[in-house]
Each structure stands twice: as structure tokens, then as C-alpha cells.
Amino acid sequence: MGRKRITYEYTHDGIKESVLRHAKSLRLPEGWGEQVAERVANATDKWIDDKDMVTEDDLRNFISRELDEISPDIAFAYRNHDKII
Amino acid sequence: MSDLLSIATIVLAGVIQASLQLSLGGLVLLYHSSMGRHKRRKTRYLAKSYIWGASAISFVIVCAGAFVLRNILGGPIPQEWMMVAVGALMACALVMLLGYFRDGNGTELWLPKSVSRYITRRAKSANDDIEAFSLGMLSAFAELPISLVIYFIVANCLISVRMPLVAALLYVAIVAAPMVALKIGIKTGKNAIAAQKWRIRNKAFVKLFASSGFVVLALFVVAFWVM
Numbered sequence: 001m002g003r004k005r006i007t008y009e010y011t012h013d014g015i016k017e018s019v020l021r022h023a024k025s026l027r028l029p030e031g032w033g034e035q036v037a038e039r040v041a042n043a044t045d046k047w048i049d050d051k052d053m054v055t056e057d058d059l060r061n062f063i064s065r066e067l068d069e070i071s072p073d074i075a076f077a078y079r080n081h082d083k084i085i
Numbered sequence: 086m087s088d089l090l091s092i093a094t095i096v097l098a099g100v101i102q103a104s105l106q107l108s109l110g111g112l113v114l115l116y117h118s119s120m121g122r123h124k125r126r127k128t129r130y131l132a133k134s135y136i137w138g139a140s141a142i143s144f145v146i147v148c149a150g151a152f153v154l155r156n157i158l159g160g161p162i163p164q165e166w167m168m169v170a171v172g173a174l175m176a177c178a179l180v181m182l183l184g185y186f187r188d189g190n191g192t193e194l195w196l197p198k199s200v201s202r203y204i205t206r207r208a209k210s211a212n213d214d215i216e217a218f219s220l221g222m223l224s225a226f227a228e229l230p231i232s233l234v235i236y237f238i239v240a241n242c243l244i245s246v247r248m249p250l251v252a253a254l255l256y257v258a259i260v261a262a263p264m265v266a267l268k269i270g271i272k273t274g275k276n277a278i279a280a281q282k283w284r285i286r287n288k289a290f291v292k293l294f295a296s297s298g299f300v301v302l303a304l305f306v307v308a309f310w311v312m
Contacts, residue, residue, distance in 0.1 A: 021121030026276050077278045081117060083191025084281060085110035085201050 010048055015063065016041040022077040036074060040066045090309050091242040095252050097305060098235045098242075099259030101298035104291060105231060106185075106284070107194060108139045109263050111224035113284070114208040115217065116267070117277035123212075132268050134214040138221025140261045143236075146225075147253050150240030162241055167311050171303045173234040178299035180231065181292055192284045200227055238306060 016037040023033030043066050048054060060078075067075035115135055119128040154162060180195070187193040194201065204224060211217045225232075239256055243249040267280055284291075 021118075023121075025117045025119075025121035026278055027120070027274075073278065076282070077117070080191055080278075080281060080285075081114075082205065083189065083193050084114045084117070085107060085192070085194055085196070085204060 007053070010054075010059075012041045012045055015044050019063070019067070019074065019078065022074050022081070023071070026073055026077060028071070028074070033074075036067070036070050039070060088246050091246045092252060092255070094242045094302075094305060094309070095239055095246075095256050096259060097298070097302050098239045099256045101295060101302055102143070102232055102235050102260045103263050104295040104298060105228055106192065106291065107196070107228040108221065108224045109267065110192060110194065110284070111135070111139075111204055111208055111220060112264050112267055113277050113280050114205060115211060115220065116271060117281075118209040119211065120277065129268075129272070130214055131211055131217040132271070134217035135211075135221040135224075136261055136264045136268065138218035138223075139225045139264065140221075140257050141218075142222040142225040143260050144253060144257045146236050147239045147243060147256060148249075150236055151243035151249060151253075154240055155244045161245055164311050167241075167306060170234055170237055171306050171311070174238075174299050174303035174306070177231055177234060178296045178303070181296040181299060185231075185292060185295070186288055190285065192281070192288060196227060235302075238302070241310075 019037040019040050020033050023036060024030070028036075040063055044059070044063060047062055048059075064075050064079050067078055112132060112135055116128065116132060119131050123131070154160070184195050187195065196204075204220070204227065207216070207220050207223070211220055239253075243252055246252045270280060271277065
């Protein structure tokens with residue numbers, strides 16, 4: 001029996017909120033966190049624009065790469081928060 | 086058996102248990118997810134409840150174990166059982182060295198994926214003290230396959246000391262020490278990700294430390310409790 005495929009609707013605000021949560025947990029200044037989250041969400045909007053469907057892994061990889069350039073600390077948190085236990 | 090020897094065994098067992106990573110990892114995760122969603126004050130309360138939960142379950146298990154050993158099984162356990170415990174300690178040493186952490190550059194543990202996903206999900210959605218307290222209890226429970234033999238030895242020591250309650254509290258204080266240290270670190274301005282980076286950098290050391298701790302405890306038990 002194959003695994004059930006789960007799909008989600010992509011939202012700009014969802015990406016922004018996710019990045020912002022990591023920024024907050026790193027105690028970065030809120031304004032800076034907002035700016036980073038907005039930039040990443042805008043870049044993701046552009047990247048995803050011509051695609052019908054992407055996997056969660058692809059989306060995470062793209063966001064991590066974007067974050068690497070702007071804030072390596074948030075990128076580390078974003079990449080590793082599921083690998084703590 | 087002298088009080089001093091029993092206390093030394095309890096301290097050694099406490100240090101080994103403190104080096105296990107599930108409760109600490111759960112707390113790092115709780116801090117990280119809570120600081121992104123709540124005010125600092127609330128995060129502090131959640132972390133405090135988590136530490137109380139993990140400590141309370143350790144306290145209850147060793148006290149219940151001591152009660153069962155003394156009142157149901159009739160006193161300190163026979164040497165044959167201690168030899169079984171020594172075998173289990175050596176097996177744990179091997180597990181710590183070879184299979185405790187999953188491969189990769191994170192600090193994922195040997196737990197079944199469903200358990201770690203459940204704990205992760207609970208940590209990310211913990212909103213009040215009761216949830217954090219039960220998450221602490223759950224993390225201590227989930228590590229039982231490794232820590233059960235330590236509890237067993239501590240319980241056996243507790244029934245031979247003059248002040249078992251004080252000894253049990255000492256044990257729990259040692260077990261909670263890394264979590265309290267993390268809490269103090271975060272209170273003084275560090276964040277959970279800095280703690281996680283430290284855990285990743287020192288993963289090999291933690292493995293070696295815990296593994297050799299199990300071997301030392303096994304030798305200690307053989308030398309002073311069996312022979």
C-alpha cells in the first residue's frame with residue numbers, strides 16, 4: 001500500500017511566520033527578524049511562482065539557502081530544529 | 086554496606102543519568118519553540134515545569150523501586166540480580182557508544198521515529214505548565230530502556246542508606262543539573278540554538294563520557310556490591 005500524499009496550500013504569510021518564529025527564539029531584534037522573514041518570503045514567492053507543486057524538502061532547502069545568505073543563525077535554527085531529539 | 090559507598094554509587098549513577106540526552110534535548114526543543122511563540126516569562130515557567138516533571142518522575146521511580154525492593158522483594162537484592170544489572174550496564178555502555186545518536190550532523194537519538202516525533206510535536210505545542218510538566222515526565226519515561234538499570238541500582242542503594250529521602254533528593258538534583266544549567270544559561274542571555282550547537286560540537290564527548298560512565302558503574306558494582 002502506498003503512502004498517503006498530503007498537500008498544503010503555499011502561503012506567503014506561512015513562510016514569513018515560520019522564519020519569524022525562529023528569529024524570535026534566537027532573540028534577534030524584532031524589526032530585523034521581520035525584515036529577514038519578509039525578504040525570504042518574497043524570494044520564495046518568486047521561486048515558487050512558476051511551479052505547480054513542490055515537495056516540502058525542496059521548499060525547506062530553498063528557504064535554508066536564502067537564510068544562509070541573510071542570517072546563518074536563523075538558517076541553522078531552521079535547518080536543525082527537527083533534529084534536536 | 087556503608088553509607089558512604091551507597092552515596093558514592095548514587096552520585097555516580099546520577100552523573101551517568103545526567104549525561105543522557107533525551108530530557109535535555111526535550112528542554113532545548115521546548116525553549117526553542119516556546120521562545121518563538123511566547124513571552125520570555127511564560128517560556129521560563131514552561132521550562133521550570135518541564136524540569137520539575139522530569140525530576141519528579143525520576144524521584145518517583147527510584148522511591149517506588151526502593152519500596153518494592155524492601156517491602157515486596159525483602160531487602161537488598163541478591164548478588165545474582167546484581168550480576169544481571171552489571172550485564173545490562175555493559176550492554177548500555179555499548180549502546181551509548183554505537184547507537185545512541187543517529188548518524189548525521191544533528192543530535193537525533195536512537196528513539197523510534199514515532200516517539201521522537203510525538204515528543205517534538207508536544208514540545209512545539211506546549212502552552213501551559215501542565216503540558217510542560219507532563220512533557221518532562223514523558224521524556225524521562227521515554228529514556229527508560231537505557232535508564233531503567235540505573236534506577237534499579239539507585240533503588241537498591243537507597244534501601245541501605247540511613248537517610249534514603251535525602252539520598253534520593255541528591256540523586257534527582259544531580260540528574261536535573263544539566264537542565265538547570267541550561268535554564269541559567271538562557272536566563273543569562275544565551276539561546277536554545279547556542280545550546281544545540283554546543284550539543285552537536287560535543288556529541289562524541291557525551292557518547293564517550295556516558296559510555297565509560299556505564300563501564301565504571303558496572304566495575305564499581307562488581308567490586309563493592311557483588312564481590
